[in-house]
Amino acid sequence: MSVAAGPAVVSQPTVQQPRAFGHLLGDILTQRILLSAGDHDAGSMAPPSVGRTDEWLERRPARFETDADGRRWMVIDYQIVNVAPTLTRIALPALTLTSASGATLQVAEWPLSIGPMTQVDAFDAGDLQLMRPDRQAPALPTAPLRRQASFALGLLLLTLLSWAGWWRWRNWHESARLPFARAWRQMRRLDPPNADTSADAWLCLHRALNETAGHVVHAGSLPSLFARAPYLQPLRTQLEQFYQQSTERFFTPAPALAPYPLRGLCRALYRAEQRHQR
Template sequence: MSRGTDMFRIALLMACTACATDAVAAQEPSPVRAGARSSPAVVDQPRPFGYVVGDLVTQRVLLNFEPAALPPGQRVSIWFERRPPRIEKTSDGHRWLVIDYQLINAPPELATVQLPAWEIKDKTHGAQLKIPATPISIAPLISNASGAELRPDRNVSTIDTAPSRASVVLWSIALGITLVVWLAWFQWRNWRDSHNRPFARALHDLRHLDETAPEAWQAVHRAFDQTAGRVLQIETLPTLFEHAPHLQPQRAEIERFFAQSNERFFGAGPPSNLVSVRALCQELRRIERRQAP
């Protein structure tokens, strides 16, 4: 009896020991493969708004390893179809995985959808990069929406216009002064021309004289002498046209004036058809003004 009891106790002890061993084994962590590790990726996400059906949404992922496989081109959601990706190398030596998503559906009103998350595996170490989902705002082609999902307007900074207004005032004053100076110079030049030019002075004298008076003829003679630079007679008229060839259009009238003047002062007296010295002087003054520098 006692021997049977001992055997029962031994069997019970062995059973308890086995149960304890199984419990300890259950509490120990199971080994994890290196390929199961994952880390966040450096992602250049697309802008989050301003898309309509047919647009391309580009996502760029920085690659620090050789990928085991590139994500295939396929439809990834009701909104997007992924095109075959490509790897681009920048000038700084970095490699970027570039993926284009084409928007293939148009919402009935402005909506925000998710560009899906995905992963890419390291070919050598088995580590994975996690590319997170990103929200994209898409708009319908024709919308009657109230705009509840529109982004708020950007605050516009005010521009200080005081310097611009001061510059406008300053340059306006400078322009006004320039115009006044130019007008004053123009008036002064005309005044000087009217007092210094020979036929201008003669025409000024004729305003106060009878054109048939000897003084009127003498005033025109002085104008001819000053233009030629010497005292003129009918015999020396060619000298006048050598010094003032611009008077050639009136040569016939000038010769007629000198012939009548010679007859009037040194001959039988004034002829019956006297030259109008005022009209002649006015025409010569117009020629003189056109010739002035």
């Protein structure tokens, strides 16, 4: 023998609704539904689904609260997620809440109004215009930056001038002190076509070699030159050719002189001397 189940109990709960007017985009509307009070107890109610309910509202997850009198409330938040172009009537949706015991609570929809963030039409009077230009960013004080840039530029210029002055002094000092530096300075004063054939150019280079070796140098005494100035060793072949050409030029009657790159040899000797000194 079975007993037929009785009809589900449907009741209208006590609901605390949000204010019905004055809402804008982003506002949170809170609805509180009483679940138990005195002899009435709706038991464990399943909360409604979350997400968008229409084009205006999004329902957030429900939560449960107990007030100071021991009553249980279901609290549901709705957020306005769309902009109303004019004052618009919407509504919190109706709900049907069911408990595990079969009790059902019916919550009617709650009408309310939402408004636009601002008027569609501006007043077009005075400074009340439809469009306003972008606000200009405040100008930063540039005087300290200009002073710093000028100071840095001055230091850079001073550094470059100091370096250029030191470079010129070093070259002048070397040209006054080093034999091949003096020879190269004198060689550059001659016209390029005459530098390789001028007797003064050949004698100038002879003097620089003699001063470097500390004695008069000839083809047979080149080893003593390289012993005193080993940095000239890579130019041994060119120096041997130089002394061979010099002997023919100065000690052979009516010599048949072949072209010889005297200027290039002097420059090579000067650079070797520079590398050695540094």
